[in-house]
Amino acid sequence: MRLYAVVAAGGFRRHATYRMATAAGVFTNTVFGFIMAYTYMALWDARPQLGGYDVSQALTYVWLGQALLMTCALMGGGFEDELMERIRTGDIAVDLYRPADLQLWWLAGDLGRAAFHLLGRGIVPMLLGALAFDLALPASPWTWLAFLVSVALGVAVSFAVRFLVSLSAFWLMDGAGAMQIAWLAGLFFSGMLLPLNLFPGTLGEVARALPWSSLLQVPADVFLGRSTGWGLVQAYAFQAGWAVTLLLAGRLLQSVATRRVVVQGG
Numbered sequence: 001m002r003l004y005a006v007v008a009a010g011g012f013r014r015h016a017t018y019r020m021a022t023a024a025g026v027f028t029n030t031v032f033g034f035i036m037a038y039t040y041m042a043l044w045d046a047r048p049q050l051g052g053y054d055v056s057q058a059l060t061y062v063w064l065g066q067a068l069l070m071t072c073a074l075m076g077g078g079f080e081d082e083l084m085e086r087i088r089t090g091d092i093a094v095d096l097y098r099p100a101d102l103q104l105w106w107l108a109g110d111l112g113r114a115a116f117h118l119l120g121r122g123i124v125p126m127l128l129g130a131l132a133f134d135l136a137l138p139a140s141p142w143t144w145l146a147f148l149v150s151v152a153l154g155v156a157v158s159f160a161v162r163f164l165v166s167l168s169a170f171w172l173m174d175g176a177g178a179m180q181i182a183w184l185a186g187l188f189f190s191g192m193l194l195p196l197n198l199f200p201g202t203l204g205e206v207a208r209a210l211p212w213s214s215l216l217q218v219p220a221d222v223f224l225g226r227s228t229g230w231g232l233v234q235a236y237a238f239q240a241g242w243a244v245t246l247l248l249a250g251r252l253l254q255s256v257a258t259r260r261v262v263v264q265g266g
Contacts, residue, residue, distance in 0.1 A: 011112025067122035160246030
């Protein structure tokens with residue numbers, strides 16, 4: 001486990017190196033946060049209590065989305081490009097023969113990346129949003145802790161999805177198309193554009209049942225105090241269930257890919 005802790009720390013330091021990119025990201029998140037905040041204000045002014053949120057909760061949701069955009073890699077920006085490139089060039093064979101688990105190696109690095117982005121690109125936009133708008137911030141430290149646990153589970157789900165899609169490069173000429181489809185699905189079904197509570201009928205039920213809701217909608221509901229007590233346990237179980245299922249699917253696909261590499265190498 002010490003090896004993976006070192007990899008996670010390396011992932012944090014690696015992304016911390018790009019200071020100008022981080023500053024540009026903070027600026028971009030803040031600008032889009034203000035644009036979406038005023039859009040939400042106009043929408044909630046016309047439809048008060050839309051989706052069960054008041055205006056303050058809706059604005060909080062906006063800034064949570066900006067804080068978690070890179071943390072949960074809703075638009076990519078993690079390990080996937082590098083992994084797909086290693087598969088394409090055949091360098092992945094070296095990784096598979098190393099005395100380290102491929103999935104855990106990339107997971108550890110992605111956890112380090114997520115931790116940096118939560119601190120480096122999440123806190124400042126949230127603070128600026130809190131200064132400019134009346135946000136519904138939790139008063140209890142336990143709610144903040146519950147939120148961080150939910151975010152960690154969301155990162156695990158995000159990694160599992162991106163790892164699965166990245167491994168598709170073993171069978172596709174280029175996995176970029178599959179990854180772009182996954183990003184678009186993530187943006188829509190995570191609730192980044194609109195809270196999933198606003199989706200009507202069957203679409204809403206399906207959207208809330210898909211793994212991408214673990215990336216934003218579920219942590220946001222925890223932060224806003226809509227998931228408490230048994231509801232919080234159910235939220236964690238939902239996220240953990242998807243994380244375990246997708247990680248096991250990734251491990252299975254990894255085993256199939258490994259056998260393919262061994263056969264071709266032999």
